[in-house]
Amino acid sequence: LKYILTDIKLNGENKDIMIKDIHFVDFNDPSTMFIESDVIENGSYTLSFRFGLHADINIADNYANESFHASMDWPPMIDPNTGMEMGGGYHYMKLEGAYNNDSTFYNTHTGPTMGMDHSFEVEFDMLNINIENSTENLEYSIQMNVNNWYENPNTVNLAPMIMMDMQKQMQLMNNGMTDVFSFQSMLD
Numbered sequence: 001l002k003y004i005l006t007d008i009k010l011n012g013e014n015k016d017i018m019i020k021d022i023h024f025v026d027f028n029d030p031s032t033m034f035i036e037s038d039v040i041e042n043g044s045y046t047l048s049f050r051f052g053l054h055a056d057i058n059i060a061d062n063y064a065n066e067s068f069h070a071s072m073d074w075p076p077m078i079d080p081n082t083g084m085e086m087g088g089g090y091h092y093m094k095l096e097g098a099y100n101n102d103s104t105f106y107n108t109h110t111g112p113t114m115g116m117d118h119s120f121e122v123e124f125d126m127l128n129i130n131i132e133n134s135t136e137n138l139e140y141s142i143q144m145n146v147n148n149w150y151e152n153p154n155t156v157n158l159a160p161m162i163m164m165d166m167q168k169q170m171q172l173m174n175n176g177m178t179d180v181f182s183f184q185s186m187l188d
Contacts, residue, residue, distance in 0.1 A: 001027035001146070002071060003093035006053055006119075008035065010045035010129065017045070022053075024068040045129045047140070047183055051176055052092030052119030058112055060088050074111050088112065092119060095146065099158070106158040108149065110176075113169040120173055124183040139186035148180045 003025050010017040017040060025032045052058070060076055063069050068090070076088035095108040110118060129140065150156045154171035162168045 001025075001093075001095050001144075002068070002091075003095075003144075004052055004068065004072060004090065006050045006057070007121075008049040009047075010040065011048055011123075011125075012041075012043045012045045014043070017041075022063075022066075024066065024072070026068075026071075040131050042131050042133060045131070046123065046125045046127065047129065047142075048121060048123040048125075049142075050119050050121050051181075052110065053090055054119050055112065055117035058089035058117070058119070063090065088115065095149065107162070108158070108172070109163040110169060110172055111163070113164060113166055116166070116169075118169050118173045120177050122177070122181050127183055129185075141184055141186055143182045143184070145180055145182070148178070149175050151175070152178050 005023045005025065006021060008019045008021075008023060010019060017037075019037050020035050023032075023035055060073075061069075072090045072094065074089055074091050089112050091109050091111040093108070093110045096106065098105045112118060129138070131138070149172055150158070152175055154175055156162075156168055156171050156175065162172075
């Protein structure tokens, strides 16, 4: 499992605080599971982020110097039938594995299929992060329920060609916006 989050920020009543502009998560690299932030002003905040890269910044080789470039690059290919560009820029997620006793492999790759932006914003506007003269480190967790990519509200089968299937990309995007991500305090 590898994916990219962008525009990770705390949304305050009077101002927003950018925590990190781009963050690459690689499930095989525990160091990518954490983001540290500087001291944050007192106030009440909510958390938001974008899953993937918005079309304005998802440009081929735009992140050639980043650690994720080689593994998340989505080479621009031209459909010989339509002349349309397929892909280009970077994948948002690569979820790969096996099922049926580890003998049936699947690849779920999301990204800008056929040049369309399938990134989306996730907002946890019901959960407040309250900072009031705290000298303690506060820890929060963003969790991904991998099963929900395939279940809610759309059932997505692990058929071939998810990457270039516009309908499946739209279904995965809708599922991601529904309940793939959750947020909680690590102090609870």
